[in-house]
Amino acid sequence: MPDLTITGLAKSFGDNAVLHDLDLRAEDGELFTLLGPSGCGKSTTLWSIAGLHPPDRGRIAFGDRVVFDDRRVDVPPEKRNCGVVFQSYAVWPHLTVHDNVGYPLKLRKVSRRERSERVAEVLELVELGGLEGRYPHELSGGQQQRVALARALAHPPDLLLLDEPFSNLDAKLRERARDWLRILQQRIGVTTVFVTHDQDEALSMSDRIMVMDRGRVRQVGTPEEIYHQPADEFVADFIGTVNVLDGHVAPGADRSRVRVEGLGEPLLVSPPAPAEGAARLAIRPERIVVHPSGAPAATPNVVTVKVRSTAFLGDHYRYVVVLGDHELVVRTLTRIDHGTELTLELPPDAIRAYAARG
Amino acid sequence: MTAAVPAGVGPRGPAPGRAGLLSRRLASTTAGHYVIWAVALLVLVGPVLAVAAAALWSTPLYESGGHLTLDNFRDLLGDPTWWRAVGNSFVFATISTLSSVTLGVVAAVLLTRTNLPFRRLLTGVFVLPVLLPGLVLVVGWMATWAPSGYVTSWLELNTVLTFPIDLYSLGGMALVATSVAAPTVFLLCRTTVLSIDSSLEDAARSAGAGPVRALLSVTVPLLRPAITNSTLLVFAVVFEVLGLPLILGFSKNITLVSTYLYDHWINGTSAEQGVVAAGALFLLAFVSALLVVRNRVVGDTGRFATVMGKSSAKRLVDLGPWRWPLAALAAGVLVVLVVVPLVGVVASSLTSIFSPLISPWSVLTSDNFEAVLDNPVWMDSVVNSLLIATVGGLVATVVIALLSLVAHRSEFRMRGSLQQAMLWPRMMPGLVCGMAFFWAFVLLDPTDTLRGSLWGLGLAFAVRSLAVGYSAFYPALAAIGRDLDLAARVSGAGWWRSMISISLRLSIPAMATCFVLLFVSMLNDSDPAVFLVTDETPVMGLTMLQLAATSTGGAVAAFGVIQMLLTVAVLALGRLFLGKRIHA
Ligand SMILES: Nc1ncnc2c1ncn2[C@@H]1O[C@H](COP(=O)(O)OP(=O)(O)OP(=O)(O)O)[C@@H](O)[C@H]1O
Ligand SMILES: [Mg+2]
Secondary structure, three states: OOEEEEEEEEEEOOEEEEEEEEEEEEEOOOOEEEOOOOOOOOOHHEEEEOOOOOOOOEEEOOOOEEEEEOOOEEEEEEEOOOEEOOOOOOOOOOOOOHHHHHHHHHOOOOOOOHHHHHHHHHHOOOOOOOOOOOOOOOOOHHHHHHHHHHHHHHHOOOEEEEEEOOOOOOOOHHHHHHHHHHHHHHHOOOOOEEOOOHHHHHHEEEEEEEEEOOOEEEEEEEEHHHOOOOOEEEOOOOOOEEEEEEEEEEOOOOOEEEEOOOOOOOEEOEEEOOOOOOEEEEEOOOHHHOOOOOOOOOOOEEEEEEOOOOOOOOOOOOEEEOOOOOEEEEEOOOOOOOOEEEEEEOOOOHHHEEEEOO | OOOOOOOOOOOOOHHHHHHHHHHHHHHHHHHHHHHHHHHHHHHHHHHHHHHHHHHHOOOOOOOOOOOOEEEEEEHHHOHHHHHHHHHHHHHHHHHHHHHHHHHHHHHHHHHHHHOOOOHHHHHHHHHHHOOHHHHHHHHHHHHHHHHOOOOHHHHHHHOOOOOOOOOHHHHHHHHHHHHHHHHHHHHHHHHHHHHOHHHHHHHHHOOOOHHHHHHHHHHHHHHHHHHHHHHHHHHHHHHOOOOHHHHHHHOOOOOOOOHHHHHHHOOOOOOHHHHHHHHHHHHHHHHHHHHHHHHHHHHHHHHHOOOOOOOOOOOOOOOOOHHHHHHHHHHHHOOOOHHHHHHHHHHHHOOOOOOOOOOOHEEEEEEEEEEHHHHHHHHHHHHHHHHHHHHHHHHHHHHHHHHHHHHHHHHOOOOOHHHHHHHHHHHHOOHHHHHHHHHHHHOOOOOOOOOOOOHHHHHHHHHHHHHHHHHHHHHHHHHHHHHHHHHHHHHHHOOOHHHHHHHHHHHHHHHHHHHHHHHHHHHHHHOHHHHHHOOOOHHHHHHHHHHHHHHHHHHHHHHHHHHHHHHHHHHHHHHHHHHOOOOO
């Protein structure tokens, strides 16, 4: 299977610039996820890869086969040999499951017998064996989605492109489909680009994730890197929940000590803040340590806070506390008996310091 | 990678050396699009240029010599009868528009939002004239409501009542136009009435307004865009109509713009043809301007408003004790406007003399129908019309489908202009369309093979009906998700292949609807034929027009009844056939 390389991809609709010189590289056999808020250009990127619309600039190559290069090369979609699963599934309502899945093979002039064998094989793969004769309206949403996947895998494709394939499934089914697709993709080993705006989906399935915002790449990395070492405040904020504190590094002072309004001592952060001046500190609620009976001496970043509210959320407890001018969310697995005040520790390596925006 | 998917089945991507072949393939699709685009523009827009040429040339274009001139325009503008015709047309169109908009809007509210008894029956009768060939209804009006008509004379003989309007005056003509135009207004406004959220009315009611008050103060003002839309549309259509004023204006010599052009074409010298072309340009410019204004005011969405509003369950306004008197009034209006003329045309086709002085039962006869069957010209025109409607309808349907696909489903650069071009014939009055093709054939086809043939006529009829078919087809195409054919593209199908195996296949039901509409419209069309018909190629609509304009006998009525029965049969078949199509 080839890998995928995109360099300097740009696309505008009218004067609305949707992609700004996007670079991307998905390795051979990798499940590569494009993650970002609605309208950030994920589908636009995917459609450019599939050849469904021409970008304005840039270069797209599958392995060493260049399929698009600044309008000098523009291989039409039918010659790119991608398998695409659309958000709407786009299963053809007038064809049976067999004919839907067999269509790409028919176009490739595969003999009838070979075609039937291959269709049966792919349907077996997506666990739809025996449903060959059904029409799409006789299938459930989850089954239709697997027909779309089977059709995308039939030829077989050089590259599998999935545009929010689970967004029409209910929550339970979606979770099952995730695991199932991940296992299937690893078995086949096809290089896959997966588009979603759902962070859980992205974290649980991907080899690597590219976080996008308004047509620009914010960060590329493994799920762990993205979650634990978000490159900027946008990524930290977009993936999971995060508390953000406004801080300040005095000129000439040690950049690993950040002052926060309302706190006597500056907070120790590691790694240090990127620059002097205004800073933003991000810390995940579950990384905050609660010390119901006081923290051991010499623990850094210990603060005492007022508890504003408590909530039980099934698998965890959620506390909202007041720290200086900020509200902070804290998560714990067990219930904590507390008075109106609580002692917290903000471990230095759990805090990420970013330069203040703007 | 594991062996779960054997890689040997499909071919690998093309080798680098095949790039040349590839771009050639791509180019051939684009070349196909360009050819389609060029032919479509030539046929849809080109003929109008021919009219302009004819108007600006000193001699008819089929004669040699001549030079560029503005004389035709000077002659037209210097002719006092032209200005009288323009004045008459304005008066006629204004009265017709005012009365049909009033009637149509009242009906839209009364028949969809109140508990008026027999609403469904009344609605069915009210919209009947839209479905039937227009001239048949006019013949019925003459048989019953003309000064010497059956019902008018009966009233005078047996009661103190008289029919207050002379049918052969501008007012009478406007009354007949109203019976056809009011249901059009009704259908346009009903869609809006049905789409208005009834919670808006509920809000007014909870603020203390009574149900009727809420209806009048909330729903009726919301109808304003629909009213503007139908006002401009009806004015444009009534302004250009030929058959009605030709038949009813004949006896008192009332000339409108359309009949002025007709008269000068049929009875004038060949030197006057340039003047007629100039007049046609005026008509075209005026009607186009009205419809452009309408598009501006109503916006693009109004263009494709379907006449079938979705019948959501709306709470009905209770009219209380008024419901029976109002129902009686509505029934009375419909009896006058629709029932009496229709019964009249059937009755006069079945009697030798249709008059209140003689009992119709004593003069019952099938002679009129036999006369039609024995008349070779009339029978020829029935056969010709059926041929044009069948073959032309089929070809036009396929062409509409193809053009729509290029216009809406391709990456073709000029697709925007193609969308405009397909709506353009809607702005073309039937007379102008016929004349446009006449002059275009003169210029492009010196051998006259096309002009004198049914194909030439069919082409003009098809172009005139194109916008109607497109407006019916396009919403169905738009409802077929774009993803469906893109999925075929990424599966390996080229543009044409994906269109044929997916989009076209899925729009077959829409094509069937489009065909029925085109069939009916081409079966009964008359205006373009004025310029294109020959002795060998009579068509039903024009034959009917010429007959009705000069005689009133039972045979004309019989011919009209035959035309009506054919239309109704096709619509019924279409309904039966399409009603069953639920798959895909
Ligand atoms: N055909 C189009 N014409 C004009 N603008 C478009 C078109 N397609 C997309 N856009 C714009 O491009 C931007 C990116 O769209 P895109 O579909 O790539 O977003 P997305 O990241 O896939 O969002 P979502 O998660 O909602 O699917 C949006 O602002 C959208 O309005
Ligand atoms: Mg999208």
